[in-house]
Amino acid sequence: MGRNFVSCAVALYAGLSSVAALTPEGMISANRYGVATPNPTGDFALLTISKYSFEKHKQSSKWAKLDLKTGNISDWEGASGVSEFVFIGPSPSSILYVNGSNAEDDGGISLYFGDALAIGDAKLVASIPAPLSGLKAALTPSGDINFLLSGQAYPNGTAYNEQLATKPASAARIYTALYPRLWDHWLTPQKNAVFGGTLKKGAAPSNGTYGTGSSYSFAGKLANYVTGICNVTCAESPVDQEGDETDYDLAPDGSKLVFRSKDIDLSLSNYTSTPLYIVPFTGTSEDAVLLNPRGAPPYPDAQGYSTAPKFSPKGDKIAYFQQNGINYESDRRILYVANPDAKNAEITKLAGKWDRSPASLAWAKDGQTLFVQASDLGRDRIFSVPTTADDDFVPKNITDEGTPAGFHVIPSGLLVSDSKIWSSRDIYTVSTTGEPLKTYLQANRVDPELAGLGPEDVSEFYYATNSSEIKQQAWVVYPEGFDKSKKYPLAFLVHGGPQGSWANSFSLRWNLKAWADQGYVVVAPNPTASFGWGQNLTDAIAGKWGSYPYWDLVHAWKYVNETLDYVDTTRGIEAGASFGGYMTNWIAGQEMGKWFKALVTHDGVTQTLGAYNSDELWFMDHDYLGPYNASGMVPGSPYYDWNPLLYSDQWTTPHFVVHNELDYRLPVSEGILLFNLLQTKGIPSKFLSFPDEDHLTIKPENSLVWHTEIYKWINFYSGVSNATSPY
Numbered sequence: 001m002g003r004n005f006v007s008c009a010v011a012l013y014a015g016l017s018s019v020a021a022l023t024p025e026g027m028i029s030a031n032r033y034g035v036a037t038p039n040p041t042g043d044f045a046l047l048t049i050s051k052y053s054f055e056k057h058k059q060s061s062k063w064a065k066l067d068l069k070t071g072n073i074s075d076w077e078g079a080s081g082v083s084e085f086v087f088i089g090p091s092p093s094s095i096l097y098v099n100g101s102n103a104e105d106d107g108g109i110s111l112y113f114g115d116a117l118a119i120g121d122a123k124l125v126a127s128i129p130a131p132l133s134g135l136k137a138a139l140t141p142s143g144d145i146n147f148l149l150s151g152q153a154y155p156n157g158t159a160y161n162e163q164l165a166t167k168p169a170s171a172a173r174i175y176t177a178l179y180p181r182l183w184d185h186w187l188t189p190q191k192n193a194v195f196g197g198t199l200k201k202g203a204a205p206s207n208g209t210y211g212t213g214s215s216y217s218f219a220g221k222l223a224n225y226v227t228g229i230c231n232v233t234c235a236e237s238p239v240d241q242e243g244d245e246t247d248y249d250l251a252p253d254g255s256k257l258v259f260r261s262k263d264i265d266l267s268l269s270n271y272t273s274t275p276l277y278i279v280p281f282t283g284t285s286e287d288a289v290l291l292n293p294r295g296a297p298p299y300p301d302a303q304g305y306s307t308a309p310k311f312s313p314k315g316d317k318i319a320y321f322q323q324n325g326i327n328y329e330s331d332r333r334i335l336y337v338a339n340p341d342a343k344n345a346e347i348t349k350l351a352g353k354w355d356r357s358p359a360s361l362a363w364a365k366d367g368q369t370l371f372v373q374a375s376d377l378g379r380d381r382i383f384s385v386p387t388t389a390d391d392d393f394v395p396k397n398i399t400d401e402g403t404p405a406g407f408h409v410i411p412s413g414l415l416v417s418d419s420k421i422w423s424s425r426d427i428y429t430v431s432t433t434g435e436p437l438k439t440y441l442q443a444n445r446v447d448p449e450l451a452g453l454g455p456e457d458v459s460e461f462y463y464a465t466n467s468s469e470i471k472q473q474a475w476v477v478y479p480e481g482f483d484k485s486k487k488y489p490l491a492f493l494v495h496g497g498p499q500g501s502w503a504n505s506f507s508l509r510w511n512l513k514a515w516a517d518q519g520y521v522v523v524a525p526n527p528t529a530s531f532g533w534g535q536n537l538t539d540a541i542a543g544k545w546g547s548y549p550y551w552d553l554v555h556a557w558k559y560v561n562e563t564l565d566y567v568d569t570t571r572g573i574e575a576g577a578s579f580g581g582y583m584t585n586w587i588a589g590q591e592m593g594k595w596f597k598a599l600v601t602h603d604g605v606t607q608t609l610g611a612y613n614s615d616e617l618w619f620m621d622h623d624y625l626g627p628y629n630a631s632g633m634v635p636g637s638p639y640y641d642w643n644p645l646l647y648s649d650q651w652t653t654p655h656f657v658v659h660n661e662l663d664y665r666l667p668v669s670e671g672i673l674l675f676n677l678l679q680t681k682g683i684p685s686k687f688l689s690f691p692d693e694d695h696l697t698i699k700p701e702n703s704l705v706w707h708t709e710i711y712k713w714i715n716f717y718s719g720v721s722n723a724t725s726p727y
């Protein structure tokens with residue numbers, strides 16, 4: 001990659017008038033922008049930009065510096081090797097950063113302290129003999145830096161470093177309890193833990209190898225706050241797979257930390273329950289106390305996931321979200337504020353009746369307001385919630401289009417990094433009351449691969465259906481050069497979850513515009529179970545997998561058939577992943593299966609019992625109204641009623657099957673069963689599997705094959721291509 005492809009892209013901007021389709025190659029190899037992280041005074045922000053080259057078969061990544069005054073984006077000089085950083089220290093550009101390697105070359109990492117504007121002068125302050133990440137840091141009143149990092153630990157609490165570990169003679173795995181594996185890996189005795197260390201102000205000890213010449217030194221001692229809290233299970237933070245560095249936070253004076261862990265009294269596979277623990281920084285796991293013990297007053301119903309704990313700027317409060325449902329991952333997240341210093345935590349619920357499910361959060365500088373992001377009518381909007389909000393308070397959104405990947409509070413308001421169906425990254429500022437201030441980047445206006453994409457490529461409609469009182473929404477995405485007097489075949493896409501949504505966001509998987517630009521009008525409905533239209537719509541799918549969402553899709557399709565003159569439904573195709581794959585397999589055996597020329601199932605469910613091969617059993621227990629049992633496999637039970645396999649004699653539509661080998665969410669046997677049956681019945685079908693991908697297909701070269709093979713299939717059957725065979 002050229003040193004300067006950002007500036008280079010900016011220079012190209014003027015020449016980007018010609019409209020080109022979004023191709024799979026273009027989409028996968030276009031710039032990928034991280035989240036812009038501002039310095040404390042809001043003068044500049046730093047972000048990563050990476051790019052994949054199909055010529056070199058290599059991903060390259062670099063840091064960019066965005067000047068928030070001038071809007072200039074330039075290379076962050078000297079920062080290669082920086083894997084993450086926090087602003088901390090005497091000046092507004094002082095940083096502590098993680099260098100992903102260390103001088104010992106033992107698989108560990110190192111910490112450096114310096115000035116972001118002169119990174120070449122940064123000094124090594126600590127060498128950590130394990131691959132830890134997720135840096136948080138705070139200046140203590142005595143001028144030291146307390147930091148947190150996380151990573152795997154041995155059961156004895158020592159940080160685990162795979163490179164230094166002794167391999168056992170046999171690779172055997174033995175389990176005596178539920179939850180042998182998760183997502184794409186088998187569980188081992190090593191669990192995630194949060195570690196803390198102190199960088200002492202002043203010169204390094206005379207014997208010190210580290211920190212010589214710098215203003216901080218590290219004595220090498222790491223505290224483990226998590227491993228050791230054990231009962232039925234051991235505590236783990238970040239929570240495996242779904243957790244990250246937002247699972248823990250450090251008080252602004254470095255005196256204590258908060259972290260979340262699955263409930264140690266419960267089976268991990270059966271329950272989502274995830275309380276928060278508070279520990280003094282100088283303590284250990286033995287000093288960890290529960291902030292919000294399950295079933296305790298004042299909110300005994302709060303039993304499920306707690307997420308995103310965050311100290312207020314003064315450190316006198318912790319804000320977090322919690323769900324009520326103890327075995328339901330998609331219950332409404334409710335915002336709470338707790339006092340970390342009170343004996344009983346003094347927990348207060350904010351906007352408790354608000355019918356939205358907020359996720360990430362940030363505190364206003366004055367600690368009086370929280371900014372939260374929530375799915376809202378097909379977008380992810382940022383809302384402000386005052387700490388005085390009562391139960392009936394309805395928060396107001398301060399952003400509109402798009403889906404934020406992250407946002408930060410700066411003196412003038414919020415710095416938001418989001419994406420939209422037509423742009424992989426927009427970076428802008430907005431005031432805390434919702435006035436747009438300044439736009440810094442719109443990827444569709446600088447990246448040649450996205451040239452010509454814009455809001456005019458997208459519209460939406462609401463349709464009436466018989467499963468819900470409210471009308472439901474569907475996105476419509478038009479192909480390149482769209483002319484509404486012409487007719488385009490329909491690409492009808494069903495989202496996964498089933499609790500989830502098609503949102504106004506740009507994704508490298510199931511990118512609606514990339515599908516459209518093959519020559520389709522894409523219709524992407526948000527049926528029963530979708531996020532953003534209130535909790536009732538999300539919840540209504542429990543026990544109804546083959547009825548409500550199916551009826552909704554029938555109504556959405558009929559709306560298209562009757563209303564959108566530019567859509568040719570007789571040449572339509574349907575595709576979906578995960579629950580969308582389940583629904584594709586369900587559709588295949590129903591009346592609707594005959595309305596499509598071809599179907600695509602990615603990592604779906606072929607038989608309901610097969611879904612019980614999954615990792616997190618609470619999921620099926622919740623959505624199928626209890627665990628599977630043989631005597632319950634009769635009409636009236638969701639396992640029986642909504643089993644796609646029972647309708648396989650009705651299958652006739654050509655069907656493309658993708659199922660990845662590392663998918664432990666829905667194991668590959670589901671895809672093989674589907675393909676075997678399709679072949680046995682003589683139905684045109686094709687099977688694609690990646691041995692190195694899980695529930696999602698991520699790697700650029702794999703993703704290209706995924707798109708190429710699937711598009712070849714649908715384009716043949718819809719007549720978009722002139723190919724003489726779908727293979």
Ligand SMILES: *[C@@H]1O[C@H](CO)[C@@H](O)[C@H](O)[C@H]1NC(C)=O
Nearest residue numbers: 007067070071072073074075
């Ligand atoms: C923007 O950055 C480039 C490269 O760092 C520099 O040459 C140019 O002068 C800057 N422009 C402005 C307006 O600051």
Ligand SMILES: *[C@@H]1O[C@H](CO)[C@@H](O)[C@H](O)[C@H]1NC(C)=O
Nearest residue numbers: 079080081082099101102103
């Ligand atoms: C990262 O660490 C390596 C040694 O492990 C060193 O050579 C390199 O200069 C460091 N880079 C930065 C940006 O600190």
Ligand SMILES: *[C@@H]1O[C@H](CO)[C@@H](O)[C@H](O)[C@H]1NC(C)=O
Nearest residue numbers: 154155156157158159165166
């Ligand atoms: C913890 O266990 C690992 C693996 O058995 C071992 O290498 C390490 O020395 C132990 N640490 C302590 C402090 O005992």
Ligand SMILES: *[C@@H]1O[C@H](CO)[C@@H](O)[C@H](O)[C@H]1NC(C)=O
Nearest residue numbers: 204205206207208209219220
């Ligand atoms: C270096 O000296 C300090 C005291 O100044 C001591 O605590 C530490 O253990 C010593 N480190 C080594 C590696 O000898």
Ligand SMILES: *[C@@H]1O[C@H](CO)[C@@H](O)[C@H](O)[C@H]1NC(C)=O
Nearest residue numbers: 229230231232263264265266
């Ligand atoms: C362990 O589980 C028992 C039984 O559920 C419970 O009474 C006890 O409080 C738990 N201990 C800890 C440390 O959570």
Ligand SMILES: *[C@@H]1O[C@H](CO)[C@@H](O)[C@H](O)[C@H]1NC(C)=O
Nearest residue numbers: 178266267269270621626627
């Ligand atoms: C998990 O939940 C199922 C269904 O509720 C129950 O039968 C089973 O005993 C539970 N297992 C554990 C370890 O809690």
Ligand SMILES: *[C@@H]1O[C@H](CO)[C@@H](O)[C@H](O)[C@H]1NC(C)=O
Nearest residue numbers: 377397398399400433434435
């Ligand atoms: C808030 O959302 C509404 C749609 O519900 C939108 O019309 C409005 O512009 C948004 N407000 C702001 C400040 O972005």
Ligand SMILES: *[C@@H]1O[C@H](CO)[C@@H](O)[C@H](O)[C@H]1NC(C)=O
Nearest residue numbers: 355469470533534535536537
């Ligand atoms: C959600 O459903 C419950 C129970 O059916 C009902 O009482 C409530 O009014 C519904 N809420 C909304 C916002 O429709």
Ligand SMILES: *[C@@H]1O[C@H](CO)[C@@H](O)[C@H](O)[C@H]1NC(C)=O
Nearest residue numbers: 465466467550551552554555
């Ligand atoms: C709802 O509509 C679907 C699709 O037209 C139909 O199959 C189903 O029977 C209807 N359900 C009810 C309760 O009317």
Ligand SMILES: *[C@@H]1O[C@H](CO)[C@@H](O)[C@H](O)[C@H]1NC(C)=O
Nearest residue numbers: 557558560561562569570595
């Ligand atoms: C789709 O619309 C056409 C034209 O109005 C109509 O003939 C056909 O029956 C409709 N298809 C279905 C399945 O409703």
Ligand SMILES: *[C@@H]1O[C@H](CO)[C@@H](O)[C@H](O)[C@H]1NC(C)=O
Nearest residue numbers: 625626628629631632633637
């Ligand atoms: C089996 O499942 C059915 C349907 O979900 C349920 O009604 C029944 O109580 C279950 N029986 C046993 C023995 O768990």
Ligand SMILES: *[C@@H]1O[C@H](CO)[C@@H](O)[C@H](O)[C@H]1NC(C)=O
Nearest residue numbers: 518519715719720721722723
């Ligand atoms: C299909 O063939 C026609 C006639 O040969 C040609 O004009 C058209 O460009 C071809 N379309 C594609 C997608 O190859």
